[in-house]
Amino acid sequence: MPKISVVLPCYNVAKYISACLDSLLNQTLRDIEIICVDDKSGDNTVEVIKQYVAKDARVRLIEQKKNGGVSIARNTGIDAASGEYIGFVDPDDWVDADYYEKLYNKIIAENADVCAGNTKEHFASGKTQVRNDIINNIMHAKCYFSYTVWCAIYKTSFIRENKIYCPAGITNGEDTVFCIRCAMMATKITGIKNTYYHYVHHDNSAESKYYTEKHVSSRIRVANMIVDMINSQEHISEYDYVRYFNKVFNQVCWDMFEKTTRRDLLLSSLECAISLYNKSKYKSCIKNSYIVPYLCCNDAEGLYNKLSVVSNNMLNVVAVSLFKKVTLFRIIKSLRRTKVCFLGIPIFYITLENR
Numbered sequence: 008m009p010k011i012s013v014v015l016p017c018y019n020v021a022k023y024i025s026a027c028l029d030s031l032l033n034q035t036l037r038d039i040e041i042i043c044v045d046d047k048s049g050d051n052t053v054e055v056i057k058q059y060v061a062k063d064a065r066v067r068l069i070e071q072k073k074n075g076g077v078s079i080a081r082n083t084g085i086d087a088a089s090g091e092y093i094g095f096v097d098p099d100d101w102v103d104a105d106y107y108e109k110l111y112n113k114i115i116a117e118n119a120d121v122c123a124g125n126t127k128e129h130f131a132s133g134k135t136q137v138r139n140d141i142i143n144n145i146m147h148a149k150c151y152f153s154y155t156v157w158c159a160i161y162k163t164s165f166i167r168e169n170k171i172y173c174p175a176g177i178t179n180g181e182d183t184v185f186c187i188r189c190a191m192m193a194t195k196i197t198g199i200k201n202t203y204y205h206y207v208h209h210d211n212s213a214e215s216k217y218y219t220e221k222h223v224s225s226r227i228r229v230a231n232m233i234v235d236m237i238n239s240q241e242h243i244s245e246y247d248y249v250r251y252f253n254k255v256f257n258q259v260c261w262d263m264f265e266k267t268t269r270r271d272l273l274l275s276s277l278e279c280a281i282s283l284y285n286k287s288k289y290k291s292c293i294k295n296s297y298i299v300p301y302l303c304c305n306d307a308e309g310l311y312n313k314l315s316v317v318s319n320n321m322l323n324v325v326a327v328s329l330f331k332k333v334t335l336f337r338i339i340k341s342l343r344r345t346k347v348c349f350l351g352i353p354i355f356y357i358t359l360e361n362r
Contacts, residue, residue, distance in 0.1 A: 256280060
C-alpha cells in the first residue's frame with residue numbers, strides 16, 4: 008500500500024502535464040502512486056501520460072469512456088486509490104519536491120484527517136502570491152478549510168467512510184462542497200506552511216474571466232447545496248455555521264460583482280442570496296446591516312442597486328513600490344470603483360455611476 012495516492016483529473020492538458028508529473032515523480036517521498044484520470048481528452052494528453060506509465064510503475068492511467076467533468080474524474084480517482092492518504096493535483100500545476108513528505112509527516116504526527124500545505128499562486132503577468140492566510144486560518148479553526156480540494160491530503164478511510172465526493176455536474180465551485188464537508192466531518196484538520204502547491208492562473212481559466220450563465224448557475228447550485236448540507240447537521244456550532252454560510256453567501260451576493268456585469272446574471276445571484284438568507288438558521292450571519300432590509304423583503308432589485316454602489320471586490324491591483332520592498336501606492340480597480348491607498352491606508356475613491 009503506498010503512503011499517498013495523488014489523483015490528477017486530466018482533460019486536454021498535454022502542454023502542461025509533463026511539468027506536473029515531473030514534480031510528482033521527483034518527490035522526496037517515493038512511496039506514492041499517481042493516478043491520471045483522463046476525461047476523454049481531444050489532444051494527445053493520453054499519449055503523454057502513457058510515456059510516463061512506461062517509464063515509472065508509480066504512474067497509472069484511467070481512461071474515462073465519456074467526458075464527465077472534473078468532479079467525476081476526481082471521484083474515479085478516489086475509488087481507484089490504494090494509498091493510506093489521497094491528494095489531488097490539477098495537471099497544469101506542480102508541487103515542491105518535499106510537498107508530500109512534509110504533509111505526510113505532519114498528518115501522521117498529529118493524527119489528523121486532513122493536512123493542508125501552503126499555496127503559491129502564479130499569474131500570467133509573472134506576479135506570484137503566497138497564501139499564508141489559508142494555513143493561519145485553518146490552524147485557528149477547522150471550519151476555515153473551505154478553499155480548494157488540491158491544497159491538502161486526506162486520510163483515505165476518512166473520505167470513504169464519510170462518503171465525501173465532489174458533486175457531479177458542477178462546473179465552478181465543486182471543490183468548495185468537498186472541502187466544507189471534510190471540515191464538518193473531520194475530527195482534526197492541520198496544516199504546514201513551509202512547502203508549496205504551485206497554482207497557475209491562466210488567462211482562459213474560470214478564475215480569470217467573467218462568469219458565463221453556466222458558471223453562475225453552478226455557483227448558485229453550490230451555494231444551495233452547502234446551505235442545505237449545514238442546515239441538516241445539528242452538531243455544527245453557530246461559529247462554524249456562520250463561517251460556512253458566509254463563504255457561499257458572499258460568493259453569490261458579492262463576488263458576482265467582480266465576475267460579471269450582466270444585469271440578469273447578477274439579479275439571479277441576488278435572488279439566490281435572498282433565498283439563502285431566508286433559510287439560514289442564524290439571521291445574524293449577515294453582518295452587513297445596510298443590505299439586510301432588502302434581504303428581508305425579498306427585494307432583488309433594491310439589493311442590486313445597493314451593491315452596485317458599494318461593491319468593492321478587486322478586479323485588478325497596480326502597486327508602486329520602493330526598492331521592491333515597500334509598497335508606496337496601491338490602486339485597486341473594481342467594476343464600479345477605484346481605491347487608491349498610500350502605505351496601506353485608503354486616501355481616496357473614484358466611484359463609477361450605477362450601471
